[in-house]
Amino acid sequence: MSYPADLKYTSTHEWIRLEGPHVTVGVSWFAQDSMGDVVHVELPEVGDTVNAGEPVCEIESVKAVSDVYSPVGGTIIEVNESLEDTPENVNSNPYTDGWLFKVEVGPTVALDECMTASAYEQHCAG
Amino acid sequence: MNLLRTPFFEHHKAAGGRLIDFGGWELPVQYTGIIEEHKQVRSSVGLFDVSHMGEVFLRGPGALDAIRYLVTNSIDIPNGHAQYTAMCNPAGGIVDDLIVYRLSDEEVLVCVNAANRTKDFQWIRDHNPRPDVDVADESDRWAQIAVQGRNAEAALDGITSVDLTAVPSFGVVRASVGDVDDCIVARTGYTGEDGFEIFLPVSGADHIWPAVLKAGQPYGITPIGLGARDTLRLEAKLMLYGNDIGDGTTPLEAGLGWVTKLDKPDFIGKAALEAQKAEGLKRRLVCLVVEKRIARAHCPIIVDGEVVGEVTSGTKSPSLEANIALGYVPRRVARPGSRVQIDIRGRLAEAEVVKPPFYKRPY
Numbered sequence: 001m002s003y004p005a006d007l008k009y010t011s012t013h014e015w016i017r018l019e020g021p022h023v024t025v026g027v028s029w030f031a032q033d034s035m036g037d038v039v040h041v042e043l044p045e046v047g048d049t050v051n052a053g054e055p056v057c058e059i060e061s062v063k064a065v066s067d068v069y070s071p072v073g074g075t076i077i078e079v080n081e082s083l084e085d086t087p088e089n090v091n092s093n094p095y096t097d098g099w100l101f102k103v104e105v106g107p108t109v110a111l112d113e114c115m116t117a118s119a120y121e122q123h124c125a126g
Numbered sequence: 127m128n129l130l131r132t133p134f135f136e137h138h139k140a141a142g143g144r145l146i147d148f149g150g151w152e153l154p155v156q157y158t159g160i161i162e163e164h165k166q167v168r169s170s171v172g173l174f175d176v177s178h179m180g181e182v183f184l185r186g187p188g189a190l191d192a193i194r195y196l197v198t199n200s201i202d203i204p205n206g207h208a209q210y211t212a213m214c215n216p217a218g219g220i221v222d223d224l225i226v227y228r229l230s231d232e233e234v235l236v237c238v239n240a241a242n243r244t245k246d247f248q249w250i251r252d253h254n255p256r257p258d259v260d261v262a263d264e265s266d267r268w269a270q271i272a273v274q275g276r277n278a279e280a281a282l283d284g285i286t287s288v289d290l291t292a293v294p295s296f297g298v299v300r301a302s303v304g305d306v307d308d309c310i311v312a313r314t315g316y317t318g319e320d321g322f323e324i325f326l327p328v329s330g331a332d333h334i335w336p337a338v339l340k341a342g343q344p345y346g347i348t349p350i351g352l353g354a355r356d357t358l359r360l361e362a363k364l365m366l367y368g369n370d371i372g373d374g375t376t377p378l379e380a381g382l383g384w385v386t387k388l389d390k391p392d393f394i395g396k397a398a399l400e401a402q403k404a405e406g407l408k409r410r411l412v413c414l415v416v417e418k419r420i421a422r423a424h425c426p427i428i429v430d431g432e433v434v435g436e437v438t439s440g441t442k443s444p445s446l447e448a449n450i451a452l453g454y455v456p457r458r459v460a461r462p463g464s465r466v467q468i469d470i471r472g473r474l475a476e477a478e479v480v481k482p483p484f485y486k487r488p489y
Contacts, residue, residue: 036353037161039442040420058471060420062160062441063353065471 001029004095008111009120010071015095016114021106023072026099027059027090030124035061038090043079044101050076057100059090071114074103132177133269133332141349148352149241151178156351163354164444167317168485171275172350173338176316180243180265181325184234188256193226193234195255195393198377198386205230208296208312211385212377213246214395218402219373220380222246223365225314227298235298235310235325237270239367253394269331273338274321274350274358276489281342282322286311290322304337306330316355318362318485360439360450363413363483369423370411370438370452378402379454380411381482409435410460413484414468416440416449416477421468427453428467428474434459437468443484450484451477 007015013031017024032038040060050056055067056076079101083089090098115123129152138145143154153175156163166172184192194201199211208227212220222242227235238246247263254261273282279290287302288311298312303324310325326334339347356366365371365380377386378399388400414421414437421440426433440451451468459466464479 036156037159039161042419060442062357062444063155065420065422 001033002095003029003117003121005117007095007117008071008114009117009123010069010114011123012069014068014071016071016111018111022074022077022102022104024099024102025068025071026094027068028120028124029094031066032091032094032098035059035064035066037062038087041080041083041087041090041100043081043083044076046076046079048076050074050103060087068100070101070103071111072103072105074105076101077104078102130178132175133328134175134177134271134335136332137335138175138349143349143351146352148178151240153178154349154351156353157349160351160353160357161444163348163350164357166346166348167275167319167350167354167358168445169275171273171277171281171321171342171345171347172354173335173342173347174272174274174350174355175270175335176272176323177269178240179270180238180240180246180263181268181270182236182238182247182250183262183264184236184250184254184259185232185262186256186259187232188259189232189234190228192254192256192259193236194390196250196253197224197226198382198393198395198399199226200387200390201226201228201234202390203228206298208298208314209385210314212371212380212382213249214377214393214399215373216395216398218376218378218395218398220367220371220375220377221249221373223367223371223382225312227310227312229298229300229310237323237325241368267328269326269328269334270323271326271334271338272315272317272321272323273342273347274315274317274319275345276320276487277342277345277347278319278321281345281347282338285337285341295320304334306334316364317358318364318483319358319487320489357441357444360441360452361443361445361483361485363452366439375411375454376402379407379409407457409454409456411438411452412455412460412479413482414451414453414466414477415480415484416451416468416475418449419470419473419475420449421451421453421470421475421477425451425453425471426469427455427477428469429456429459433469434466445485448484455479
């Protein structure tokens with residue numbers, strides 16, 4: 001189990017990496033572990049406008065389907081197309097090769113409601 | 127309410143099994159991963175804890191007559207054999223699907239679904255036509271394991287007191303397994319593979335788990351969770367009660383005509399099933415291969431823009447790398463090759479009806 005300290009986390013188990021005017025979003029170790037073997041990822045379209053808290057992406061495991069919520073509002077500028085062939089990267093490398101999508105957020109993005117790694121780890125343990 | 131635990135609970139925990147509430151039982155959904163466990167069973171052999179299943183015994187001079195009246199299949203089998211069957215209500219709806227083990231002329235074991243245990247016991251007791259037959263729910267006294275896969279026989283050979291090569295498919299014998307006496311060993315299963323289901327007296331059952339793992343070591347045996355149990359059974363088109371069949375579906379609609387013997391003497395549901403057959407079935411449970419996305423239970427099935435039925439089970443098949451599903455469709459689109467659409471959370475996916483089952487063992 002790992003929760004990199006340079007990321008922020010949501011109560012719905014997404015992680016966020018702030019990189020200037022855009023953020024990269026994926027799901028946490030806890031999320032992928034709960035889902036089990038990921039077999040398909042239904043990514044959003046580049047150019048989609050998304051609102052914070054809105055489901056924008058679906059992750060299919062053998063067992064079930066899970067929604068991924070965008071932690072921020074903005075425009076989807078890139079999606080991880082490599083997941084079409086290797087959806088299992090969500091399990092094996094959730095913070096690197098398993099990233100899901102990038103959102104252009106503009107100059108002022110509020111990540112106030114997101115958690116630090118240590119707060120999120122407590123959230124999962126609770 | 128506290129979850130029920132099987133005699134093997136501590137072994138599941140120690141092995142890192144992910145424990146879930148499965149109909150009131152604390153059981154492992156997976157150990158290392160559903161796909162890996164699934165492939166283990168398809169390629170060699172795996173060990174399942176199925177102690178949550180229920181065991182109902184019918185004993186007495188009329189045991190065979192009683193069970194023949196209660197279920198749809200013939201039970202026209204010798205002692206030491208088993209039969210898969212449906213048990214219906216008078217309307218032809220399925221009370222449960224189960225395996226009937228004929229242990230002797232006067233003793234029949236019925237293995238019922240865990241979720242239906244109480245309902246089935248009451249149903250059998252209330253509808254038992256023979257006063258000389260005693261009906262007993264002995265589920266609390268029996269643990270059950272399944273050893274499934276092409277190497278199941280070899281894995282169990284060294285620790286079973288009988289020659290398993292002499293036990294045919296759907297054969298059942300009493301035997302000792304490891305140091306547990308009075309087990310009931312049957313060549314049955316729920317995976318589409320060869321294999322055995324072993325009923326063990328609960329007392330002293332717990333160390334059978336490591337004993338079977340040790341005996342199967344040369345074949346790489348591993349414990350298998352409920353997640354792979356579901357994908358394995360679905361590939362083999364084995365029914366999941368509550369999903370694919372239930373009180374509102376008949377065995378004829380579900381493709382269980384082969385276990386519904388309308389030419390045998392009266393049984394519960396016979397008249398309704400005869401009438402349904404004479405009228406012609408309005409819908410059938412079919413195998414579907416879905417393009418691109420995974421259909422799940424309750425996804426609507428659509429033909430020419432109209433909802434005509436729904437998916438009852440669906441997953442990505444680990445053996446076939448295809449998205450597979452079962453669902454009820456009108457007879458006009460029930461033939462293999464028919465095209466339908468499936469509404470998967472608001473978007474339509476194309477699907478084709480295929481010949482059952484999805485997976486057939488190659489040996």
